[in-house]
Amino acid sequence: MTKTDIEKILFIDIETVPLVYKYDELDENTKELWNKKWQYNKEVSAEQQYNKAGIYAEFSKVVCIGLGFYNQNKFRVKTISSNNEVDILNQFADLLKSHFNTYSHLLCAHNGKEFDFPFLCRRFLINNLSLPKTLQIQGLKPWEVKHIDTMDLWKFGDVKNFSSLNLLAHVFGIPSPKDEIDGSMVSKTFYEEKNLEKIAKYCQKDVITLARVYNRFVGLGNLPDEDIIFV
Numbered sequence: 001m002t003k004t005d006i007e008k009i010l011f012i013d014i015e016t017v018p019l020v021y022k023y024d025e026l027d028e029n030t031k032e033l034w035n036k037k038w039q040y041n042k043e044v045s046a047e048q049q050y051n052k053a054g055i056y057a058e059f060s061k062v063v064c065i066g067l068g069f070y071n072q073n074k075f076r077v078k079t080i081s082s083n084n085e086v087d088i089l090n091q092f093a094d095l096l097k098s099h100f101n102t103y104s105h106l107l108c109a110h111n112g113k114e115f116d117f118p119f120l121c122r123r124f125l126i127n128n129l130s131l132p133k134t135l136q137i138q139g140l141k142p143w144e145v146k147h148i149d150t151m152d153l154w155k156f157g158d159v160k161n162f163s164s165l166n167l168l169a170h171v172f173g174i175p176s177p178k179d180e181i182d183g184s185m186v187s188k189t190f191y192e193e194k195n196l197e198k199i200a201k202y203c204q205k206d207v208i209t210l211a212r213v214y215n216r217f218v219g220l221g222n223l224p225d226e227d228i229i230f231v
Helices: 028-037 046-055 085-099 116-126 150-155 165-171 183-191 196-218
Strands: 009-018 060-071 074-081 106-109 228-230
Touching: 009 046, 009 085, 009 116, 009 183, 009 196, 028 046, 046 060, 060 085, 060 116, 060 196, 074 085, 074 196, 085 116, 106 116, 106 196, 150 165, 150 196, 165 196, 183 196
Parallel strands: 009 106, 074 228
Antiparallel strands: 009 060, 060 074
């Protein structure tokens, strides 16, 4: 892969939380719709399932997007975080429109085709925002989506395989910095601690790990700390 190719990739990671923190705080209509989603699950109640609400775009929102891209041989990293999801999505759209606005530009995420890419598309539409060109993937079959998914790369055709980003970093011998939180703690950090900065730092580290894992797949070598610039 050439320098030009790598500069066409925007590495992303998103952090999401439920629109409403606790099941008991849901309004009656939303609660009924959530309950119907789980009505055929006899083993776990809809209330118990609510700890998964943050991964469903109809019931949750984006609170942070981590971004990384190569420019002039350096990997530049930034985060967009806010209590206001519309602000996040608009800033993200502006970045895409100004720097990643052609069909040759690609997004890269871990489990992106199952989560990050469709989640962002859905939240854009739910918030009555136009989809940036880079995210106009509606109607495409999974194999027609050109964006890069490092979990997909790791499957090698095995449709059953699920490997976390941290697991890939571990087996590749890539240092994955320990953090105060993990994905399961983002909602608590947002609603109880009200600490967006902590979430942003966690998201930022995941973007760096993502780029390092991707480099291993394409033989680009290591991404040393001295080549990372925080913007």
